[in-house]
Amino acid sequence: MTVFLLYRARAPMPGEQANVQPAADKFGDSGQAGVASAGLSVADATMRGSLRELEVVMKSVLIAAATVGVAIALSPVAAAEPSWTMPNLIGMDLQGAQDAIQSLTHGEVWFSSSTDLTGKGRAQISDRNWQVCSSTPAPGAKFSVSTEIDFGVVRVSEDCP
Incomplete structure (x- = not known):
């Protein structure tokens, strides 16, 4: 062969x-x-x-x-986006609620929106003159940098609906 x-x-x-x-x-x-x-x-x-x-x-x-x-x-999975638990900010003034979110997230979340719950569409010019009646996400829910945070507010002289 x-x-x-x-x-x-x-x-x-x-x-x-x-x-x-x-x-x-x-x-x-x-x-x-x-x-x-x-x-x-x-x-x-x-x-x-x-x-x-x-x-x-x-x-x-x-x-x-x-x-x-x-x-x-x-290979290790990329680090997940940090998340936090939404505190109960209902009853606080809007500026205090915004400051609390910034403090909790060490400045990673710096923007939140607010909505006039009376339906009148009023702008919140001086945040200290508005009180928080609701929040999205709700208190106790998890949120991250990419979560849109919105506070439902009325003037401090008004009752929450």
Whole structure:
């Protein structure tokens, strides 16, 4: 039985013969004769060698992809957005409620909106003149930097609806 070692530093150019080196050359056997006796042409032997090389490359790619996939799966998850529990700010003036949120979140949440609960659509110009009647999110609920905070308010001289 003759064993052939097919190797190529590069693919053969058109019209160029493939580089086939039989392992049995040491013993005087001819590469061309060995390929022919196996029922193959040099092109067949080269193609089969190319397919083996392709198989090896594809296996390497799959192993690399699997390794990357495992590395991604095992990598730590990005730190979750910090969250806080909404305090009960009902009854406070609007400015005090806003200050409490900023203090609780160490300045990470600096904006909150407010809504006139009388339905008159009044703007809250001086926040100390408005009292908080409700909050979204509700007291005890979790909120984060991306949570929209809204205080339902009326003037300090008015009763909460």
